[in-house]
Amino acid sequence: MGVELKRRRELWRVEDSLEELAQLARTARIEVVGNTIQRLDAPNPATFVRSGKVEELRAWQRELDYDVLLFDDELRPRQQRNLEEELDVKVVDRTALILDIFADHARTKDGRLQVELAQYQYRLPRLTRMWTHLSRQGVGGVGLRGPGETQLESDKREIGRRISQLKRQLEEIRTHRRQYRRRREKAAIPVVAIVGYTNAGKSTLLNSLSGAEVLVEDKLFATLDPTTRRVTLPGGSPALFTDTVGFIHKLPTQLVAAFRATLEEINEAEMLLHIVDITHDAVREQAATVERVLRDLGAGDKPVVTALNKIDLLIDTRRGETGEGAGESLAESDVVGQVREFMVGYPNCVAISAEKRIGLGELLERVEQVLDKGLRSFSILLPYSNDGLLNLIHEEGIVERQEYGEQGIRIEGRLPERLVHRFEPYLVGGTS
Numbered sequence: 001m002g003v004e005l006k007r008r009r010e011l012w013r014v015e016d017s018l019e020e021l022a023q024l025a026r027t028a029r030i031e032v033v034g035n036t037i038q039r040l041d042a043p044n045p046a047t048f049v050r051s052g053k054v055e056e057l058r059a060w061q062r063e064l065d066y067d068v069l070l071f072d073d074e075l076r077p078r079q080q081r082n083l084e085e086e087l088d089v090k091v092v093d094r095t096a097l098i099l100d101i102f103a104d105h106a107r108t109k110d111g112r113l114q115v116e117l118a119q120y121q122y123r124l125p126r127l128t129r130m131w132t133h134l135s136r137q138g139v140g141g142v143g144l145r146g147p148g149e150t151q152l153e154s155d156k157r158e159i160g161r162r163i164s165q166l167k168r169q170l171e172e173i174r175t176h177r178r179q180y181r182r183r184r185e186k187a188a189i190p191v192v193a194i195v196g197y198t199n200a201g202k203s204t205l206l207n208s209l210s211g212a213e214v215l216v217e218d219k220l221f222a223t224l225d226p227t228t229r230r231v232t233l234p235g236g237s238p239a240l241f242t243d244t245v246g247f248i249h250k251l252p253t254q255l256v257a258a259f260r261a262t263l264e265e266i267n268e269a270e271m272l273l274h275i276v277d278i279t280h281d282a283v284r285e286q287a288a289t290v291e292r293v294l295r296d297l298g299a300g301d302k303p304v305v306t307a308l309n310k311i312d313l314l315i316d317t318r319r320g321e322t323g324e325g326a327g328e329s330l331a332e333s334d335v336v337g338q339v340r341e342f343m344v345g346y347p348n349c350v351a352i353s354a355e356k357r358i359g360l361g362e363l364l365e366r367v368e369q370v371l372d373k374g375l376r377s378f379s380i381l382l383p384y385s386n387d388g389l390l391n392l393i394h395e396e397g398i399v400e401r402q403e404y405g406e407q408g409i410r411i412e413g414r415l416p417e418r419l420v421h422r423f424e425p426y427l428v429g430g431t432s
Contacts, residue, residue: 048076193244200286266299270303271304274290305363372414
């Protein structure tokens with residue numbers, strides 16, 4: 001069931017959003033037997049849709065014998081309860097469906113904790129609907145309900161305790177991640193966060209770049225847990241590429257809050273690698289959705305390289321399927337008009353195929369160029385005893401001049417922004 005609110009400005013057409021909801025349903029192993037749309041000035045406070053549409057849905061239930069009604073918007077508890085009573089079927093909104101998929105796909109301990117927290121935060125205000133048959137006076141007891149306390153109150157209290165416990169555990173995970181990031185910073189290796197719409201090909205790209213074995217499936221949210229792999233850039237220096245959770249249209253606020261520990265990887269990265277499925281009918285809407293979520297996370301001003309993925313499905317098939325190595329780039333004649341048009345609006349844009357390994361060499365070169373732009377010019381006088389920092393300059397920076405004197409080594413060149421503070425005691429004339 002999709003609804004278009006006339007007064008609400010949306011990037012997505014309601015038909016496209018409903019098609020994505022159907023894809024989410026298939027990911028959750030739900031068979032879709034029909035769909036319908038209603039255009040409204042404002043939602044009905046009781047059932048979200050008008051009474052005539054409720055009647056239509058009831059008639060469809062008799063005809064199609066469906067047992068689940070999926071709503072493309074998040075419903076209020078009262079609206080959900082009223083619809084279930086009217087239709088005698090289970091009513092699931094988009095948020096609950098996404099949470100269910102996340103619960104099914106989370107594999108690591110922190111991933112499962114984050115999903116469980118999001119589920120409890122979603123369910124807590126809906127307990128009235130879930131427990132109406134148990135909202136009677138309970139029997140008091142030690143560690144159980146107090147005198148005169150209802151089952152509903154008891155369950156709300158227990159869920160509140162569990163939410164607090166989950167938040168404490170996730171805060172411990174955040175602390176651990178911060179410590180891990182500090183060790184990474186000491187190792188002086190730049191971090192590139194791979195971001196993008198769900199199913200755009202992030203995991204496939206990480207596998208192709210690093211030889212990782214991240215799960216790859218043609219469905220939404222196939223992988224949720226972040227994976228970090230070391231990749232050698234064309235100039236010989238290393239970088240850490242981190243695959244992050246995919247974004248989606250109408251991403252539930254509970255998930256953004258719960259996955260804070262994971263999404264911090266995006267904010268801590270030196271740059272973002274935005275993977276776009278150039279073959280998707282709603283490619284511009286998907287790209288705009290990712291950009292909006294990044295702004296909401298406070299990462300909207302980070303340097304970005306955009307990779308237009310799945311180009312093999314669009315380029316001239318006469319190229320064949322042989323000889324398509326990681327270093328091969330696309331000729332101008334191979335890039336179709338719609339791709340060139342998309343590139344105009346996105347600087348640092350490269351057309352690739354993560355699966356066929358087309359254009360990956362050019363992509364890494366562009367990533368290296370963007371990372372190099374974050375370098376600051378410096379002039380230092382380094383004591384001979386500090387050979388560790390000397391090695392670091394040659395590994396991570398660019399040395400333009402090096403002279404040996406009585407007091408130490410005079411070096412001029414450029415360094416990554418993140419390393420400048422380690423050389424402050426030896427700076428001569430500052431940095432620029």
